[in-house]
Amino acid sequence: MNQHLTEDELILHYYGETDADTARVESHLESCAECQSAKEKLHNVMALVDSAAPVEAPIGFERIAWARLEPALDRNARSGWRTFFWFPQWALAGGVAALVLAAFVAGRFTGGDGSAPASPGTVVAHVDPANVLQAAVGDHLDRTQMMLVELANADVDGADVLAGEQGRAEDLVAINRVIRQSALQSGDAQVVDILDDLERVLMEIANAPANATSNDLTDLQSRITREDLLFRLRVIASEMRQRNQNDREAGDRLPQRKMPTS
Amino acid sequence: MDERDPSVVAKARSGDRDAFRALVEMHSRYIYSLAHRMTGNAQDAEDVVQEAWLKAHKQLSRFEARADFRTWMHRITVNCSIDMIRARRHREDAHDPSDLEQGPLSERGAEAQPTPERVAASVQISDRVNDALGLLTALERAAFTLRHVEGMSIEEVGAKLGMKTSATKHSIFRAVKKMRAALEPFAQS
Numbered sequence: 001m002n003q004h005l006t007e008d009e010l011i012l013h014y015y016g017e018t019d020a021d022t023a024r025v026e027s028h029l030e031s032c033a034e035c036q037s038a039k040e041k042l043h044n045v046m047a048l049v050d051s052a053a054p055v056e057a058p059i060g061f062e063r064i065a066w067a068r069l070e071p072a073l074d075r076n077a078r079s080g081w082r083t084f085f086w087f088p089q090w091a092l093a094g095g096v097a098a099l100v101l102a103a104f105v106a107g108r109f110t111g112g113d114g115s116a117p118a119s120p121g122t123v124v125a126h127v128d129p130a131n132v133l134q135a136a137v138g139d140h141l142d143r144t145q146m147m148l149v150e151l152a153n154a155d156v157d158g159a160d161v162l163a164g165e166q167g168r169a170e171d172l173v174a175i176n177r178v179i180r181q182s183a184l185q186s187g188d189a190q191v192v193d194i195l196d197d198l199e200r201v202l203m204e205i206a207n208a209p210a211n212a213t214s215n216d217l218t219d220l221q222s223r224i225t226r227e228d229l230l231f232r233l234r235v236i237a238s239e240m241r242q243r244n245q246n247d248r249e250a251g252d253r254l255p256q257r258k259m260p261t262s
Numbered sequence: 263m264d265e266r267d268p269s270v271v272a273k274a275r276s277g278d279r280d281a282f283r284a285l286v287e288m289h290s291r292y293i294y295s296l297a298h299r300m301t302g303n304a305q306d307a308e309d310v311v312q313e314a315w316l317k318a319h320k321q322l323s324r325f326e327a328r329a330d331f332r333t334w335m336h337r338i339t340v341n342c343s344i345d346m347i348r349a350r351r352h353r354e355d356a357h358d359p360s361d362l363e364q365g366p367l368s369e370r371g372a373e374a375q376p377t378p379e380r381v382a383a384s385v386q387i388s389d390r391v392n393d394a395l396g397l398l399t400a401l402e403r404a405a406f407t408l409r410h411v412e413g414m415s416i417e418e419v420g421a422k423l424g425m426k427t428s429a430t431k432h433s434i435f436r437a438v439k440k441m442r443a444a445l446e447p448f449a450q451s
Contacts, residue, residue, distance in 0.1 A: 048449045
């Protein structure tokens with residue numbers, strides 16, 4: 001008797017994601033009553049989950065939703081600014097701005113002579129502007145990668161997927177430009193290169209015509225594939241993470257600098 | 263105004279406030295349920311509904327007229343929910359429903375007709391499933407919902423949530439195991 005299947009394997013099998021293991025898993029299930037029983041129990045639980053009705057909105061919610069929304073629409077129309085700031089594109093935009101500012105400040109005040117203007121006795125950690133930029137780039141690349149993966153895998157019949165991503169693409173273009181400028185100033189040609197390519201694709205998404213068709217989506221998907229964008233993104237994002245990790249480890253080994261009391 | 267009329271979307275696209283209101287009133291209950299399933303609580307679901315409509319309003323001119331409006335709103339709502347979950351990832355606060363300790367459902371027969379007992383049982387099943395979902399962390403819930411309900415592959419779920427595939431797998435494994443532990447006593451054998 002082969003070794004019994006693990007619960008994880010049964011879950012992957014339920015979702016059809018056993019990949020290369022499918023034949024082995026199915027062959028085992030055919031010959032093992034115990035695992036077959038475990039599989040049936042899992043399927044019964046999932047059937048129970050599927051049978052549950054979704055949580056209903058409170059009575060009159062549609063009117064409450066409108067009453068809450070209408071003033072926000074008016075505010076949007078007047079100011080052009082969005083009401084909620086908890087969404088990551090804003091958090092990220094703010095974060096990037098803060099990081100770029102931090103990089104600037106760090107560059108100004110953590111010079112090689114150690115004569116940073118700080119309060120006497122203040123303990124300051126050394127901040128390398130390059131590390132700050134790396135962190136911002138890594139985060140931005142991850143988010144861009146998520147969107148491109150979604151578009152690359154979108155059903156070509158559903159061209160409205162483009163419309164659904166345009167707002168996000170606009171936000172990413174804005175962030176892309178801020179980071180590109182910083183990368184240009186720090187002389188990171190590899191990052192500038194990928195950000196240039198990303199900007200072109202993000203602009204294409206952000207400016208897609210209102211009546212975008214499945215052909216537009218197919219063109220975009222071809223471009224993502226043709227330029228190996230996802231692969232290049234993964235490589236550079238991975239490099240960024242590795243660089244950050246190395247820098248963190250190096251930073252952990254460095255003693256904190258105590259500012260001289262004068 | 264008949265919200266089912268496709269021209270409502272066209273009117274809303276051209277800036278007709280009454281038409282947009284009709285769309286909001288038509289679809290808000292649906293997107294609330296979707297947002298609640300993703301986020302797991304009423305307050306977050308309401309915030310997601312609000313944000314989804316603001317996004318829709320902003321992007322309405324780009325909506326492909328031949329596409330299905332509800333499908334478009336569904337996608338926006340899922341994205342808004344994910345954005346919220348990612349932004350609040352640190353708030354991993356599973357809670358502990360008490361009524362999962364109650365006995366098995368008494369009425370789960372094979373009657374075809376929805377008798378009052380059967381309706382009551384179905385409500386109980388939904389409550390138990392929703393309670394079990396409440397045992398999941400925000401991330402586990404999002405990963406499970408995207409995989410189980412939205413039908414995304416594990417790799418796609420990872421991409422959506424900004425997680426590695428291996429971490430996504432483990433989130434889904436943990437979610438299913440928790441659901442199984444909570445619901446197995448009530449599942450038909």
